[in-house]
Amino acid sequence: SAVISQKPSRDICQRGTSLTIQCQVDSQVTMMFWYRQQPGQSLTLIATANQGSEATYESGFVIDKFPISRPNLTFSTLTVSNMSPEDSSIYLCSVESGYDTEAFFGQGTRLTVV
Amino acid sequence: AQSVTQLDSHVSVSEGTPVLLRCNYSSSYSPSLFWYVQHPNKGLQLLLKYTSAATLVKGINGFEAEFKKSETSFHLTKPSAHMSDAAEYFCVVSATNTGFQKLVFGTGTRLLVSP
Numbered sequence: 001s002a003v004i005s006q007k008p009s010r011d012i013c014q015r016g017t018s019l020t021i022q023c024q025v026d027s028q029v030t031m032m033f034w035y036r037q038q039p040g041q042s043l044t045l046i047a048t049a050n051q052g053s054e055a056t057y058e059s060g061f062v063i064d065k066f067p068i069s070r071p072n073l074t075f076s077t078l079t080v081s082n083m084s085p086e087d088s089s090i091y092l093c094s095v096e097s098g099y100d101t102e103a104f105f106g107q108g109t110r111l112t113v114v
Numbered sequence: 115a116q117s118v119t120q121l122d123s124h125v126s127v128s129e130g131t132p133v134l135l136r137c138n139y140s141s142s143y144s145p146s147l148f149w150y151v152q153h154p155n156k157g158l159q160l161l162l163k164y165t166s167a168a169t170l171v172k173g174i175n176g177f178e179a180e181f182k183k184s185e186t187s188f189h190l191t192k193p194s195a196h197m198s199d200a201a202e203y204f205c206v207v208s209a210t211n212t213g214f215q216k217l218v219f220g221t222g223t224r225l226l227v228s229p
Contacts (some may be wrong), residue, residue, distance in 0.1 A: 012177075020159075033217075042204060043219040092158070103217060105149075105158040 001026055002095050003045055006106035013078045013113050021109045023093030028073035033094040034066070037108070041051045043092065049076045116141045116207045118188075120220035124223035128228050133177075133192040135223045140186065146208035147188045148217070149179055153201045161203075164188065175199070200227045 003026040013019050023032065034046040047055040047068055055068040069077045080087050093106040122135040140146055149161040169181040179190045188205060205220040215227025 042221045043217075045216065045218075049214070102160050102163065107157045 001004075001102075002029065002104040003031040004092055004093055004095060004104055004106035006109050009107060011112070013111065015084050015113055018079055018081045019083065019111060020077050020098055021091055021093075023076045023106055025074045025095055026094070029095040030053055031096055032070060032076045033096075033103075033104075034068065034078045035092045035094060037090040038093060039088065046078070061077070067103075080111065083111075085113045087111065088113045116143075116209050116218050118147075118205045118207045118218060118220040120203075120223050122206050122223050123216065123221065124224045124226065126226040126228065127195045129197055130194050133190070133195045133199065133225065135190040135203050135205075135225065137188045137190065137220060139188055139205070139207050141207055143209075147179075148206040148208070149173065149177070149188075149190050150204045150206055150219075151201050152204065152222075153216050158204070161190070179221065195227050196226075197227050197229070200225055 005024045007022045011019055013074045032049045035043040036046050037043045045058050046061045046066055047057045048066050049055045049070040051073050065081055067079045078091060088111055090108040090110050092108045095101050096103045117140045119138045125135060127150055139147060143167055147164045150158045151161050152158050161177050162171045162179055162216045164181045172178045176194045177190060179188055181188050203223045203225055207218050209216040
């Protein structure tokens with residue numbers, strides 16, 4: 001199994017500012033994933049972060065808005081840039097334990113933009 | 115492309131009665147399917163998974179699901195609901211052709227359990 005720590009757990013931010021969310025895993029993993037869960041909605045994959053290469057973004061998400069870093073095999077950050085109230089969501093980090101097995105999730109970062 | 119449809123946004127049951135949460139999937143490939151549970155203000159927890167082995171899958175906390183290819187369904191059941199089962203449940207399909215676990219989530223079903 002994998003234990004994932006996300007920081008911060010929640011934040012209230014002013015529009016136009018940026019927030020960086022950290023994801024730390026207790027073991028080395030190849031792939032890390034960032035999801036967004038808008039209020040009352042399901043999870044949507046933002047991007048996949050592979051160590052040593054640029055993140056791969058899903059349709060509707062762009063690097064300028066959601067830059068991602070993956071400096072090593074246990075850590076990643078997601079930045080939400082130039083925030084607006086529409087960015088208010090829970091952002092979750094995820095890793096997989098192995099191909100086609102279980103995905104583990106962090107507790108999430110609850111972001112409110114005012 | 116893979117997708118899942120959760121047929122009910124809310125399901126209400128009484129404690130001690132059976133639970134049925136419905137999920138239909140669409141996949142161009144042999145799918146891997148999962149059910150995750152999300153309790154309020156907590157992270158996601160895997161309940162069970164189907165990965166082309168036995169079609170009846172048993173999970174944690176007395177939950178089970180049956181993979182029916184002919185019906186493209188993967189419904190979640192439990193014989194007797196407990197108050198602690200009240201949560202949001204997500205049916206999830208894995209895009210297995212990508213070489214890694216890209217998950218596609220359903221819209222979720224909120225299970226309400228009354229005394």
